[in-house]
Amino acid sequence: MYVESVLGNAAEPGWRDRLADMHVDRLVLDQWEAQKRRLRKRTSGGVEVALSLARDTHLHDGDVLTWDAAKRTATVVQLMLGEVMAVELPPDTPLRTAVEFGHAIGNQHWPAVVNGTTVYVPVTVDRRVMDSVMRTHDFAGIKHEFVDGTEVLAFLAPHEARRLFGGADAAGHTHLPADGS
Numbered sequence: 001m002y003v004e005s006v007l008g009n010a011a012e013p014g015w016r017d018r019l020a021d022m023h024v025d026r027l028v029l030d031q032w033e034a035q036k037r038r039l040r041k042r043t044s045g046g047v048e049v050a051l052s053l054a055r056d057t058h059l060h061d062g063d064v065l066t067w068d069a070a071k072r073t074a075t076v077v078q079l080m081l082g083e084v085m086a087v088e089l090p091p092d093t094p095l096r097t098a099v100e101f102g103h104a105i106g107n108q109h110w111p112a113v114v115n116g117t118t119v120y121v122p123v124t125v126d127r128r129v130m131d132s133v134m135r136t137h138d139f140a141g142i143k144h145e146f147v148d149g150t151e152v153l154a155f156l157a158p159h160e161a162r163r164l165f166g167g168a169d170a171a172g173h174t175h176l177p178a179d180g181s
Helices: 013-019 095-107 127-137 149-153 158-166
Strands: 023-030 038-042 048-052 063-068 073-080 083-088 113-115 118-122 143-148
Touching (some): 023 038, 073 149, 083 149, 095 118, 113 158, 149 158
Antiparallel strands (some): 083 143
């Protein structure tokens, strides 16, 4: 099956009603695959899907890729994004605290995306370690919580999503030689 565009999203009222009585086949994508516009993968039902999306198209959890009213079937994206630590920096955060926070997460080699007053950090190590780092530094006025990546994806620009999810993996951060090999 060849897919060039997204038809809608299962969370939209019209699509939610249409999909209620349909057989929904899921195209499950991990955080790496979700960043791609071109991809070939089998759905959970075994149907091979070839994605070839336009440059400005980005997949979201619940995106409807195919719809066949006669066969009563649909193919819907299911994103399996990693967990994210969301750190809230109040607007009145002292510069010293903000710099110390930046130094602490940089010292851990944790990538981060700043969106408004929230800093999103992909969980690249055990969340207990990340929580311990935050508690050890005891940043005044800064709160953090761990949330599913799909909850923050809608708030991010495409380049931010790539930074947050495209570079996060269970192996953690590694340094590459200057030539990138």
